[in-house]
Amino acid sequence: MAEPQIEIKAENCSGCLRCSLACSFYNTKERVFSLAEAQIVVRPDESNAWFNVEFRENCTSCGICVEHCDFGALTW
């Protein structure tokens, strides 16, 4: 697995999940929407910002999530 080069700015995350939805749709063989198969995970976390954002281990840093982030939470 390549180390993801994508920078996460969780304080900008709006929790829309467009990153996770796009990740699963464009990267699964069956072209499905699946939060379980997405390699980026967004969950509530008030200790930092409102959301926590993490990559799963099979992330390939393809950048689909960056393309679908409208809030500047994911950048190269």
Add this chain to the structure above:
Amino acid sequence: MKKIGGYTGKILKIDLGEKRIFTEPLPEEWISSFTGGLGISFKLAYDNACPKEDALGPKNVLIFGAGPFVGTLIPGACKTTVVAKTPVSGFLGISGTGHLGMLKFTGYDNLMITGEADRPVYLKIDDDVEICDAGDLWGKDTWDTTEALWQKLGKQFVVACIGPAGENMAVQASIIVNKYSAYAQSGMGAVMGSKNLKAIALSGSRSISVADPGRFSELIDKAYHQSIESQKETINVFREWGTLRAMGPPISQFGPHEYKNYSEVVPPDLPYKFPLDRFMSEIKRGDISCMACPIGCKHLIRMLKGDKAGDSMAVSCLVGGFHGFAAHCAVEGWEDAIRCDELCNRLGMDYLSAGSAIAFAIELYQKKIIDKTDTDGLELKWGAAEEVQELLRQMALKQGFGKILAQGLIKGPQLIGKNSEKYAVHTRGHAIYYDPRRAMSPDLFSDMINASGDRFHAPGWAGKTITKEFLERHLGMPPDQAEQAVTDMKGYGLARFAKWAEDNATMFECLGLCQMPPHQKVELSVWAGLYEALTGIKTDGEKLLHAAVRVWNIRRKFDLLEGRTRKDDSFIAWRFVTERLASGGEDHDPVSEESFDALLTEYYKERGWDPTEGSVRQESNV
């Protein structure tokens, strides 16, 4: 049913009284007749209706729904709905939120809950479905309940819960999702409370398939361009201000923020007490979105005063809080208004419904119709934030004078007597958003005659310049009808527009789309194309709208079973038909009941209903 893209194809049914959990297939004919989401929920509500039974009794059926678009990347595909007979009016109540899309990933399109648990419970829905003991959660507010469930189950769960208001069945009770997003109006929290159902926690590992991924992807780009890319400046305004945008023109000119229980217009200096630049620089910390929405009209804000100062909270419809407390109750300044919002949210109550009930009480007190002997010593005056908050607590706990206000704006005045109902401003029990003395818009007209308890069937058309082309392109109105409509936008044109706007709004709800204005910019043909590519079912805009007409008819049929008549549709609050509205140099006449009634007849004709009684004709396809 065979696998159709977008749908999970299953309905989850839970009988809390019998402790029975089972699934049923989503019938294909229901999809073609009612599309999905709200449409399927209405069908289930109608098929399981128990007319004249108590809305807060075990026979009421509570149904959540997520349409085929929910859980996909379509911009704005977030809207889920909950329906049940509402304790507010006794008719079919509706409420929506953009944060329960997880339902689809648990493998269900709709969730139907019947019966009443014999003790407090919550539902845990993931790969399995369990009815779990909620004895330790009962009594907790919505934030503490959510935290407790996250601690127990993990933060992958989306938590929809009720607070003390729902437990005690206050008709203003809402269902709060993940601490901030609300199924706000219609008292759905009270229905949940009546079933001893404290919370629903969902986490799903299922997937949503797409029939034609290539075409779907192209059309998503097209929808994104029309709703987001082509209007970046507008999007920035919606993102920065969210629904607070309605505090400024053109919407503010239609009277959404009338003051002190609609007894006055908003004073010219009120905006200075709520400076938007201060909101941006000192209060707002970030944007919050519903699922799949690139706009982000909700806010992450910082608490300003009190023991929680410095803490953050997320708020959804902030203008609802402004309307309920700042405009209705005359609470001044961001700090005090936001404290009311926070408390309301924690107690699990709707801002607008609660604010309307409290404003009604303050006016009664100021007019000396009630006094301290009625309010257990509480002095009610305009702008007194602490007293407003005390009444919120009392309503949620059904204590003191709050016990009466928690009965709502129909039963509450009956309990008070003394002709107090004159000052109860509502549409069949539901708090109202616009002042009809200012201008009768299609939004407001629809809200007044249908009183569904949510704004989503009347989506923000006030203040828009309506052209024939707009009606054709975005509402799908046939050219000849559009041409007629624009020639008389105060008469039958308004009634016709209201009907078509309702059908469009219903189509959005059935598909699972938010109706924020940027999403309304997407052409009908693009939505139809997305539906085809997602599901594999041939359709067009006309067919989707036709299904919406059926959905509207079945909703009406439910209400007719409950005894709804023309009299219910033509109810107008006393204040609006008797008092003038003085607005600076411009006075507005009371609403003419005769004109309103004529408009209602036009509306019935547009719907194809009996023009006298508003009943659904036999030939109408349900």
